[in-house]
Amino acid sequence: MDAVLVKQVTKAFGPGRQALAGVDLAIREGEIHGLLGPNGAGKTTLIAIMVGLTEADAGSVEIFGLDVRRELPRVQRMVNLVRGFSGVLEKVTARELLIYYALLYGAPLGRVEEVLRRTGLWARRDEEVASFSSGWRQRFFLAKGLINRPRVLFLDEPTVGLDLDAALAVRDLIRDIAREGCTILLTTHYMREAEDLCAGIDLIAGGRIVAGGSPQALKDLVRTPDLPEPTLEDVFLALTRESLEVADA
Numbered sequence: 001m002d003a004v005l006v007k008q009v010t011k012a013f014g015p016g017r018q019a020l021a022g023v024d025l026a027i028r029e030g031e032i033h034g035l036l037g038p039n040g041a042g043k044t045t046l047i048a049i050m051v052g053l054t055e056a057d058a059g060s061v062e063i064f065g066l067d068v069r070r071e072l073p074r075v076q077r078m079v080n081l082v083r084g085f086s087g088v089l090e091k092v093t094a095r096e097l098l099i100y101y102a103l104l105y106g107a108p109l110g111r112v113e114e115v116l117r118r119t120g121l122w123a124r125r126d127e128e129v130a131s132f133s134s135g136w137r138q139r140f141f142l143a144k145g146l147i148n149r150p151r152v153l154f155l156d157e158p159t160v161g162l163d164l165d166a167a168l169a170v171r172d173l174i175r176d177i178a179r180e181g182c183t184i185l186l187t188t189h190y191m192r193e194a195e196d197l198c199a200g201i202d203l204i205a206g207g208r209i210v211a212g213g214s215p216q217a218l219k220d221l222v223r224t225p226d227l228p229e230p231t232l233e234d235v236f237l238a239l240t241r242e243s244l245e246v247a248d249a
């Protein structure tokens, strides 16, 4: 069974403002799956629909066979969402905030210590999250993302704005989380990150999936005698620009 199955999802934010135009996507259990596309492509909107924060106009999303619209409470117990650049309350420590999230998700309080240790935050548990550097803050948000033991974790640009060391630490954590059996959907603008982490990737542009496959299969799509060794950046530029030009025509 697929962990995530998206069928023909459409969403418009008003007349002529089609954010998603019939998206199909499938993610196998245990996979780290990349969703790559330029700003405005529809990634965040699709994620919001997949976790039940926004309703699609048409189409369906299933998480482990459960329809998000019909089984929302059950689905929301199985998923969690982490974004880049999230704000945090002042004057609240990492442990206090995680206790709050544990209560919100109905997770046992023992889970707070587990996720603090899991993300390397245990030694800093009594410090205010607002005082953390962006890298430590993002670790905190991954801890929050794990609080309900999600089967699917949605990571929307989790390393945006981080310096290289912090980004590498977050990538290592993402890899560990997947190794423990959690399925992950990752959006990122860093092609190297996608290539290092993702078994499967979908490219989205203008609200449509324009190509999908392993990093290698995607490179094969744009390989030419002039470009015998394409990078994922080459793939991204060729396929997302091409599709936007077709849509404009």
Ligand SMILES: Nc1ncnc2c1ncn2[C@@H]1O[C@H](COP(=O)(O)OP(=O)(O)O)[C@@H](O)[C@H]1O
Binding pocket: 013, 017, 018, 019, 037, 038, 039, 040, 041, 042, 043, 044, 045, 046
């Ligand atoms: N709440 C909203 N109201 C109106 N338009 C929106 C809203 N959210 C997203 N959009 C529009 O939908 C499109 C897709 O946005 P988004 O999903 O944020 O893309 P991405 O995450 O790929 O950058 C954009 O054109 C954006 O302006």
Ligand SMILES: [Mg+2]
Binding pocket: 043, 044, 045, 156
């Ligand atoms: Mg976005």
